[in-house]
Amino acid sequence: MAHPPAVTPGDAGAGAPAPATDARRRHDPAVRGFASDNYAGAHPEILAALALANGGHQPAYGADDYTAHLQDVFRAHFGPRAEVHPVFNGTGANVVALQALTDRRGAVITTDSAHIHTDECGAPERVGGLKLLPVPTPDGKLTPELVDREAFGFDDEHRATPQVVSLTQSTELGTRYTPEEIRALADHAHERGMTVHVDGARIANAAASLGLPLAAFTTDAGVDVLSFGGTKNGMLFGEAVVVLTPGAVTAMPHLRKLSMQLAAKMRFVSAQFEALLAGDLWLRGAAHANAMARRLADGVSAVKGVEIRYPVQANAVFAALPHEVSERLLKCYRFYYWDEAAGLVRWMCSFDTTEADVDGFVAALREEMAR
Structure with a gap:
């Protein structure tokens, strides 16, 4: 009986040439933005980990060796009772988590800036019911x-x-909760028979900020279910x-x-x-992103006419500046308006x-503000 080869087509050994592909780079990697x-x-x-996981056959739908080991990986951070369920994306994580915590008559109290309210196309309500x-x-x-409102x-x-x-930790406005603030919210919710969910799309940035x-500020603070973000911190998807x-x-x-x-290929x-x-x-990736946001905030704060609107406690900087300056900057750098009417x-x-x-x-902003 024939035996499979020692190295399968998906296993590139050390020093092996990159596999051939008909795909072509379609973007300019020199283009940067905020x-x-x-x-x-x-x-x-992350890409190296994907290459290691490739090759050979593994059971589908989470029955693989990598997902089995992942329970221990997450428990090292969140305690021995933590249970992890990988999903595709952040909206999916929030919808699944909130469905699990509510019944057909249930409601979720959140902020008016929360991602589940402003940026998920009504998925928690339409899909989550x-x-x-x-x-x-x-x-x-x-x-x-x-x-209590x-x-x-x-x-x-x-x-x-x-x-x-x-x-949300850290929040959509770039701020973050302390463990004491989350504990107060969890105690308040639990006393009223409610549970606590955290949208942690940028939870690593909050941890880096808090040290x-x-x-x-999750398990020990009384949080019941967490949506854990990976994509914003260097993962390809998930x-x-x-x-x-x-x-x-x-x-x-x-x-x-x-x-x-x-x-299907959850590994x-x-x-x-x-x-x-x-x-x-x-932690390395999140701490670096936070440090760059702090550097950015310090730099633009020194430019006359630019106002930082919220405390810079993670990797986001919110600023008010003249609309025409933003429009000129957008020709060279990508960024988003948060409230275009307010600048x-x-x-x-x-x-x-x-x-x-x-x-x-910062140099480009300073130049445009001086025009």
């Missing part, structure tokens, strides 16, 4: 007092029942739902499947997470933002 940390490519260590109850905030952060009518049959408090381990209070949810595998978030999601979390790659823009830094990127942008 639009989103999702604009960055994949970290080289729940009601969002957004609360205005001055800095993107909830407080127990703000939660919507935490009422639990027995009112005419109103969706508040069942979850969802906060604390991930469990300090996020995860991390259940921190196992009794808070049921049927997670079924909810992931019916929400179209079950990857390629799990291998990336291992590369990110088994060592310190997650408010958002600049994001990523794991691969360089000091030269920042300094070049």
Whole structure:
């Protein structure tokens, strides 16, 4: 009987030439910007992990060796009761997590700037079958007092029942919660029979900013379920739902499947997470992005006529400047308006933002402001 070769077509040995491909580079890698940390490519260590996971056959749909080991990887950060469920993307993670914490009459209290409210095309409500109850905030952060604006009518049959408090760490406005603030929110929610979800698309940036381990402001602070972000911190694709209070949810595998978030070749999601979390790659990338945001904020703050609007506590900088200046800058650098009518823009830094990127942008801004 013939035996398979020792090296399969998917296994490139050390020093082997790059595999041939008919694909061609379609972009200029010299083009840089500050639009989103999702604009960055994949970290080289992530690509190396994908290459190691390639080749041979592994069981599909999460029954592979990489996903089995991933439980231990996440438990090292979040404690022995943590359960990880890899998914495709951030919206999927939030929808699956919130479905798991609500029933058909359930509602979720969140901020009016939350990604689940402003940037997910209604997916939590349309796909998740729940009601969002957004609360205005001055800095993107909830407080127990703000939660109470919507935490009422639990027995009112005419109103969706508040069942979850969802906060974002770090927030959409670039701010972050302290462990004490999250603990106060969790205690307040639990006293009212609600659970706590964290949208952690940029949770690594929050950890780097706080100088604390991930469990300090999640598991130890009373969070029940976490949407853990990987793509914004160097992964090619993939996020995860991390259940921190196992009794808070049921049927997670079924909810992931019916929400179209079950990857057939899940080993390629799990291998990336291992590369990110088994060592310190997650922290290195986030700390660097934060440092570049701080450098950017310091640089633009010195330019007359530019106003930083929110504390720079992670990898985002929000600034107000004349509209015509923004329009001229956009011809050379990509970034987004946050509130175009108010002249408010958002600049994001990523794991691969360089000091030269920042300094070049600050110089261009200074030149345009002087015109």
